[in-house]
Ligand SMILES: Nc1ncnc2c1ncn2[C@@H]1O[C@H](COP(=O)(O)OP(=O)(O)OP(=O)(O)O)[C@@H](O)[C@H]1O
């Protein structure tokens with residue numbers, strides 16, 4: 341066997357990794373993760389949208405020396421397989437580079453440790469010229485031109501990250517300044533949610549302050565802890581010697597919330613949409629407002645939010661993505677979370693006061709609901725929350741009323757007498773034949789092809805916990821993996 345070294349071609353690899361799919365807020369959060377890992381207590385984001393526009397992120401963390409900053413700028417500076425300190429928010433050895441260069445063409449890092457200042461710069465246009473991994477070292481004069489440098493100089497240790505030539509942020513914007521103002525509002529909201537436990541200085545974690553253009557960002561607590569109900573004691577799931585802590589909350593009813601609180605919880609619309617699990621890795625929020633296809637987002641669980649704390653030692657199991665914006669729980673955790681969901685559903689089970697109690701109250705979404713009436717008797721009713729029905733009424737709001745009239749007529753005109761006769765005569769009723777997996781997948785494909793690209797995933801998740809699809813989870817997951825459905 342022979343081998344030779346075949347390195348990636350820098351200009352192309354660097355341009356390609358820009359398309360990993362960061363949004364402005366996830367990119368800024370990836371840089372802030374580094375500051376938090378570097379023990380910073382103050383992080384200042386400054387954004388200047390006019391003329392020679394830039395974004396800068398300054399922290400008072402431990403800073404970097406000559407070797408550390410070289411390592412920091414290298415793509416793949418640390419293996420995802422290395423074990424990390426338990427407070428490290430990093431994993432891939434990429435974030436600083438990929439997140440920054442997904443938004444800009446020039447990334448400068450200036451770091452201070454006591455009297456030593458180091459600076460490095462990746463400039464994509466310069467790399468296109470040299471055709472090599474040419475990392476620039478700036479001289480003192482160049483360093484002193486950066487906004488924020490004075491503040492760094494006054495710190496004992498710290499790091500300043502600057503993004504210039506914001507080509508990706510400008511893409512498709514006619515009025516950049518205005519568009520940026522809006523995007524930056526989104527960034528602020530994102531940071532105040534993602535780091536809310538650091539910002540509020542929860543016990544056992546170092547409190548940090550994040551400033552955005554000199555204004556302190558306030559924590560946005562998605563559980564409204566001082567007003568919500570702790571639905572049950574914490575559940576600990578032990579995995580390979582590591583603890584995953586699960587803490588369910590039930591939010592107060594909307595009538596008991598102030599308008600600020602409603603806003604904090606995601607607005608009236610967000611209240612329902614943001615129910616579900618809130619997964620934190622080292623106390624930093626990773627994914628939220630999802631039931632991981634274990635249950636549908638329903639009215640019954642509208643007020644349920646479940647905090648799940650995972651340590652970074654379990655990254656492998658949770659299949660974390662590079663942007664750290666998605667994480668899928670491993671099977672063992674799903675099983676345990678399933679049990680917790682059931683307990684919660686039991687607690688928040690609603691009594692249907694106006695017509696009796698709904699009979700079937702499992703976590704599956706049925707097409708027909710059966711009610712036991714208070715005055716005796718039963719009532720079958722088409723479930724108006726069945727995902728397809730909800731999707732239709734969302735798509736065609738003007739026929740919602742007509743649909744309801746139609747459903748009522750179907751419900752009132754069930755051919756009960758003939759049904760009864762057929763059943764007692766042991767007739768084979770064809771409506772009752774179950775579809776096979778193939779037919780189910782074909783039906784799903786047809787349903788999904790009519791819905792908007794952006795709604796597909798959500799609809800599929802809702803259908804997977806609805807009958808009849810919930811009985812075919814394995815087949816559906818395989819079809820998704822093959823790329824047949826999404
Ligand atoms: N603000 C900072 N202060 C001190 N060191 C830093 C700072 N930013 C980056 N570093 C160093 O640079 C290294 C590389 O950072 P980078 O974000 O590229 O990768 P990572 O954090 O190790 O992993 P990930 O790709 O998951 O973010 C970090 O591990 C850290 O040692």
Ligand SMILES: [Mg+2]
Nearest residue numbers: 374430435436
């Ligand atoms: Mg990082």
